[in-house]
Amino acid sequence: MPRTIHQLFDLTGKTALIAGGSRGVGLQMAYALGEAGARLMLFARQEDALEAACAGLQAAGLDARWVAADGTLEADLQKLVSETLQRMGEIDILVNNAGVTCAAPVQDQPVEVGDKLSTPNLHSMALLSQLVGTHSMIGRGGYIINLACNTSQDDVITFTRTLAGEWGKHHIQVNAILANGGDGEALKGVTVLLASDAGKRITGQCLVVDGGASVGLPG
Template structure:
């Protein structure tokens, strides 16, 4: 007998590790997984923000713990994997979300800033996927990996949006997703990516203040992303509802990426 839609999306008994999970998109993704029944391990750099986010999720009835770690540092990634597996047992769902951006014209972009963005946005994704994949998912022949990319990874920017390192790193996340899906499909591990468009946050306040009207004008739906807009895509890729989907990316951007030259 086939399962119902509700059963396919049910994550009860699953454990999810969410990086960059203390605020913004990461917290939205963690909330979606928790509301579907998963236990959540949050990680980010700042303990205070993790405590606040964890308390918020627990108040909503979600079993949540946290570990402070910097996913740009290999030693922190190893410690994060060690402690998560020790405290939570097997990891069924890995959400690679922690990221950084840097704005500067390409001709003047500092190399140290380039390295900072690359280390967190793509190297960190690879190293944590390697740790969790090798130690938890591959031995059990099951797992879901969700990488947060961006529509910035689909190409260049309009004039004045000087984020070449960020765009390059997110383009690498999309290719990494496809390559890992192709390699780990034999282990029954699904690897997919979400490409968000513009979601207002504290970190994007300057962009919103200076270019908000332009961004809205270029979005077919004429709206920004909100605190619910990533939930559906997250659950599709993390649950059995998406068990036959791997190596794919999905833009959640109000239609911006469907416009030629957008």
């Protein structure tokens, strides 16, 4: 018998590791996954921001924990994955949101900004995906959501499609979200869709969530 819509979106018993989960988009996605039933492990660089984020999540009745780590350092990511597995068991959902941003318009950015944006973002995303996939998802399946933004978005989308093709045989779904603007709940629905059986036939895709800006609508 087909499952109900509530059952398809239900994440009860799942564990989500959220990079850059202490604020902004990452924290919004953490709330979405937690409200759908997932246990949460947040990581970012600043301990005080992580403590505040987890306090808010816990006050909302969600199971949230944190580890401080630098996403550009391989040793930190290895420790992060190891500690998450020890404290929470398997990792079912990975959100790759940590990265460097630049607020200046592209025409005003110095040439070296491209490397500062693209290299750390993609390196962290690829390494964390490899660690989580190797130690937890391969053989079990899972969901990886990559945030594509700034001048690194094309690289992130290409990486997402490549990884989805390679890991599809392991029942690992890999998708990207290209977000621009919106309120505090703009990404909640699409996040749970891409992390649950509701989106079980979606992989290798980039979902644009921009309020229609990409088709000429006002922001």
